[in-house]
Amino acid sequence: MLFSSPLFLFIFLPAAILVYYSIRPLAGNRAANTVLLLFSYLFYLCGAGTFTLILLGSTVSDYLLGLLIQRHRSTEKLWVALSIALNIGLLAFFKYANFFVTEVNAWLTMTGHNSVQWTTVALPVGISFFTFQKISYIVDVYRKHTRPLANFIDFALYVAMFPQLVAGPIVRFKDIWDQLRLRSESWKNVYAGALRLCWGLAKKVLIADACGQVADVAFGMGTAVLDTKTAWLGALAYTFQIYFDFSAYSDMAIGLARIFGFHLLENFNRPYAATCITDFWHRWHISLSRWFRDYLYLPLGGNRKAPWRTYLNLLIVFTLCGLWHGANWTFICWGLYHGFFLIFERATGLRQAAAGRWGWIGRPAAFLVVVFGWVLFRAESLPHAAGYARAMLIPLDTPLTVELYAVLHYRNIAFLALAAVATLGAPFLPQWEQLFLTRGAWQTALGLVLILLVLPYCAAFVMAGSGNPFIYYRF
């Protein structure tokens, strides 16, 4: 179920709010968690069907393994290994098996052997996110950063809570443990959550989808006929789209969680204002960066060992980060591309320089690197990415195509311009997400505008069926 669908906005969400707040005062936190869990499973069932059983099954197994780790410390490594093997195994099967078999078959065919018969496996939505959450729980319990949850409902809710179930943010167990057991709901939370939700909906429906239309046309063109301005327009449009799309989802997730009393950590911090790629990864998909840092980079040794080992660790982390996004060589290369720049910055000391007085040049340079990275990320294949990048770099001027003309209408141009101003001017603009939490007459007026004008306009978009799914749904 999409957050930006009528079923969610006008049936599911109001029903969840009504039932939750009806039960909460009468039956307390445990019952409220049960209500949220039931709604979360219903939410997942709507989009994932039978995969819900996989979610349930893996939740049960990790719950039991968490308890086993706690109770049998002597064999804790065995249980941790078992849990990680199960989680990674599920992820590998559903997300990477098709890719692996395709590559093997290509090699077999090339060498004159018969290819392996294989039936394509469908990807359960959100598996990348809830798998990482469960791993974070098991590792935190193993590291004794937290105690395992005795109550299955609470644990299942941690794994499946619908605001962040299918596209994050990836919530580390230690960040939410207290809130599962004890949290307070207030009108202030509902107010802040509602505004954040509307803000995210507007970003998604108005800006991200507008940018997406332009990007789709540019990336859908053959690279042989792609001219330089169209290529740049498409690359920039996608750069804006992916930020506004994913951050919109995070806004909506944070807002929804807030309505039910949860405080989720921020997932973005004006990433295109980064002064270098290292800085970019402190601002982009923060929950994923932290997860990789805490559960992979640091266990590998982080930067505590020799420089070459640090570089290797970075390369491993970012290769896996790329692979996490999808089973395609483009994602792997995208991870390597970012890993390379991180190593380069670390090796040359550029990251310190960019953070200081060279920030004015570091910011556009980092932005350019990121833009080319998104080309790699968005392209259908490596040759497509290479052709697209070539079109950006080697000047070619041909007339705009009819298809591009069709999507460059005033509405899309207006929202593209807004996206450009909001991202490129981010260092000089206030953080809108924080404005909703501050008091003041005009902030309240802004809230009213969001609720009374933007929400109905977005709802009309949604009802007209002109929206697209979130990009990160497929990861």
Next chain:
Amino acid sequence: MKKDNSPPQSIAHTLIALLFVALLLLPVVYALAVPHAGAAKTNGGLKSPGLAKEALLEPQYYKSWSRYAQNLITFRSPLTRAKSWIDYHLFAMTDAKGIQVGRQGWLFDKKDIASYQKNDCGKAQHIARQVMHIRSAARLAELAGRRFIFSIIPAKSTIYPEYVGPMPQNRPCAKSMYDLFLSHHKKSPLKAFLRLDADLTAAKTAHGLLYDSQGRYWNAAGAQIAGQALTEALFGATSADQGNDDTNNLGPAVMGQPDGSPANSGDKHHPEEQKHYSACVLYGTAAATPLLPGLMHRFDRLDVINTTTIPSGNHHENLAAYETILILIDESDLDELNVDMDRFCQMLGADAAAGTRHAIDLGDIKARTGSALELTPDRLVIKSMGATAFLEVPSLPGSGDHSLRILKLALTAPQRDVLTWTVEGDTTIGGMRQLRSGINQIYLPLPARPFVRLLVNTGQTAGIFQLENAELLSYGDTASLPLPRPEPGQLPDSSRNAPAEHASMPHEQTPAEPEVPPAIVLNDIQAGRIFQRRGTACDIFISGSYRGRPKAIEAAVLAYDSDKLIVPWTPVDTTPANGIFMGVLPGVPQGGWYRLAARFSGRNAVAARGDSPWGVGLLVACIGQSNMREWFHSGKDLAPHRLMSIHHNGQWRATEISGNGAVAFANQLITRLGIPVGLLDYAVNGSGLRREADWGRGYWTDNSPRSIYRQFIQGVTAAGGTVEFVVWMQGEADAARKTITENQYRKSLNNFITRQVRSDIVNGSGRGHLPFLVVGMVKRPVGLDAPHQAIRNALVAVTRETADCYLAATTLDLKNMGRQHLAPQAYTQLGRRVAQTVLHVLGKTTYYRGPSIVQARRTGDTTIEIRMVHRGGSDFSPTSGITGFKVFNGQSSVAIDGVERIAPDMIRINLSQPARPPLRLTYLYGAMPDSQGAVHDNSALQLPLEPFETRLDRWPGETTRQ
């Protein structure tokens, strides 16, 4: 919930939070509180999917809920309207598909401006050929004493380009198809062409708006201008009036003045003072409607046919019955225009109207490439290798300013195919013709030039064609006999100016040189292909090429696995020539898999073997909409039999087959008959039967060249053109349209079977008609009872009233998955049921349908007894808890206590309270009947009791048979 501490701000925030929740709740609460205000009443009337336990794990089920919710939400319509208003007024755009907002809010159909945007210069050849056909058709009509007017209704963007808005600049070609048409017209004026854009453009400043800013077609003022021009052309023009107007000089052509027309046609023309005419046929689209009032009173009869194919494929009109032929085509439909010259000539008696007819010596026709010719006393046998084979017709005088020449060919084709022709040295001239299996009369209008040499490809598929006759029909000048020969320079040098196809074709085989070793190359049969049997065997066409000097070529059929000889070595071509051989290997027995082999007669060493497995068996064409598509895709429970093959998109596939329905069906037949079974997979998701049910995926009664039906026929042709059965599983799209009545669907399906399918597909069954198997529509959790029942009734009615048409399966008892498709396991059951029907038609089983109700009567105040007759079974289950029956008293349903078995052929319904007549009894009726406890007999297939409806009019009730 806790309250915030700082009062004013907190109150404001709390109020906003409440407002947010209220806004989210408002649509549903309002819809529930005021049921009639809900969009559901006005927007499709979708039913709630309800609680379907078996579908709880299916995303499709929730999609049904999503659709229902969307429909339920009040304010949807005003909200989307408000958004559209903002988009239109603020951003000068719209999300409505197919519409572009231009300057000053003008709306344009994107189809109208697409031609300008998409660089249609590439269609120059297409337009040139259209112009030639229109010119020929007009000339022929004129010679046959008919009035012929062709006009193009200009698109709004053509008359008002200033309002279109930004268009791509610096396009390599800024010409639309209409521009191309006009440029052809300018070069060589079409006398029958009535140009409207000039009149409209001239009038647009004087007459105000001729097209409304938000209209698609012209308004009344625009139509009036066009109507005047048309009326003048038809009834009022004189040659003096049109003296200086080259492009609108219709008078002579329309009014029958000599204008270079043949002398013998002059007496057929109507004098210009005649103001009232007998019959007119108008081919046009919606924009032509405003012109009708001005035309109707001028004719005794005016038939309007909405089509771009002329003569139409669906309406069975006869052009000979009309005195006037009007073609008013929308500019945006120009690409679709298709003048079928063969039918046009036949209808207007082109042969009889010809001034002279000159027989062409078939011996003068030469093989250019990929073919070998054999002249017999009465025909020319053409051994064609397919797409690369071209014949060269000797140079002929072309048409002239005052004459028309048509080359008429009588060609026998071995299968359905497409003939293409072009003029040497000018590929812009030419065209294509659909060929039927058997003899075809083909009329090729010759272009206006002194001499032309035609290159003809007889078909895309290799085969033996026979040219029975070729003659040149001349109209308008008779001074050209005997045929003049071209002077040097009047014809392009064929060796230098051969068409592109020619350049890429292999050269003819010259007599084998002594040093070249003999060899033979077999054109292999596509892997997995199944030939439709005729009786228990079939004839296989064999072709290939060779080097050397064979006296004859022999062929044999081997078992694919063992190389055992199935058909012994048999001469197939006793006169191979030009390095090409082809012939027919008769009597290949049904079975498979086989492979081909060929050799030089008497030289065992020179032989070739085919690599591909193929067979002879039974072909079944499967068409319809999504449930038939799912039959090929849903479920992988069964392993396909090794003798099963599927034909889709022109290709055979014998591996990687899935789909429970298709596999169960084919496996059952192969197991029972022991022969290969090929399924032709040509269903189209969302397709309707009738035009009104075209939801964007096409409809089956559409016979136009690009229709889904023609694609299906092309598929059948590629599979050999002959099938033994057709299975039809369709109706949901028409039911969803709601306005299509039972009678309309019944008539359309009947026409579809008898006039389209049975006309275009060769019957391979050996029965009187090609058997057509109808599968009943499945249950649908959404949708209204009445339209669904109407389509179901129509399907059953068609099987009753159409010869060799069978109700292949009832599906209402089968398990649904999601909105309107069967569960994978249900497809397995369905496949077996349909296979049982096929076996029954083939005489292999005694039954194929389940029991049916023959009597229903009231036996007490609260009891109704039902008697059934069994077909394959002798008893039924369940014995109690039977569901699917409903009793109605008027519109209200009568509660049923229980339904139980009282004898192997008797069921009793116990009503919860006495009910007075008139009563109506139904079983498995409506969109989504309760079939949880449906009755099934005890036959091997456990076939369901068939749906039923009757009235119990009298008390105590006697029998009322449905």
